Amino acid sequence: MMMHLAEVLDKATVADFRAQLEAADWVDGRQTVGAQGARVKQNQQLDVRSPIAMALGQRVLSALAQHPLYFSAALPKRVVPPLFNRYEGGEQYGFHVDGSVRHEADGALLRTDLSCTLFLAEPNEYEGGELVVHDTYGQHEVKLPAGDLILYPSSSVHAVMPVTRGARVASFFWLQSMIRDDARRVQLFELDQTIQRLRTRIGDDAEVLHLTNLYHNLLRQWAEV
Incomplete structure (x- = not known):
């Protein structure tokens, strides 16, 4: 990317x-x-x-x-x-x-x-x-x-x-x-940006919280720290 x-x-x-x-x-x-x-x-x-x-x-x-x-x-x-x-x-x-x-x-x-x-x-x-x-x-x-x-x-x-x-x-x-693979880094970026746009529009409702949880679980799984 x-x-x-x-x-x-x-x-x-x-x-x-x-x-x-x-x-x-x-x-x-x-x-x-x-x-x-x-x-x-x-x-x-x-x-x-x-x-x-x-x-x-x-x-x-x-x-x-x-x-x-x-x-x-x-x-x-x-x-x-x-x-x-x-x-x-x-x-x-x-x-x-x-x-x-x-x-x-x-x-x-x-x-x-x-x-x-x-x-x-x-x-x-x-x-x-x-x-x-x-x-x-x-x-x-x-x-x-x-x-x-x-x-x-x-x-x-x-x-x-x-x-x-x-x-x-x-x-x-x-x-x-922290993310070696470029494709995974792109996916995390797109997911994060989607979460930010949704949070701006509708706040921290249940769906936004679910996506945020998904983002951090993927980061936790893939990150090299």
Whole structure:
């Protein structure tokens, strides 16, 4: 499931992020990928140990935790600290697959179930730079307003198209969900959203309570915590 989360960051916050990122030191993005990715990756990133990257990353996660759809769609268990990248002057990231497991700084392993891209440049600031994701329903091109985020399965083959004008600036990261299987995660999301709509319309009557019980029993059965 691909999910568009609108207005994770408001425009004032995006402007503050951009001002700090403009003053930051960028490094070759190939330093953070394996051999396969390095052959097709051309971009710039903030060093993961950069104080700016760490501070802004925490602000991204704090804002995302307040978004009404995030928890329901992702059911997150662990999240990789957000990273930041920039594409300009023809830079791109050819079709690739994200690694299935990441080694974290504390030595823990994290399974990458979902990938996140938070756009920090407006679509009219740059040409190209579309995130292209392949899934069972075909190919999808994503280019969102600044402050919006796309959430998609990390199992998807994907790419960032060449940026031919301006600069594409974004934050990106991965998370491990409590629900490993994407199809089950979609079912739980749709059930939860149905419950929320019914509760708004008719309150907590017996049928809504029954569906809520069903949701939590399925989550209890499927969750890895």
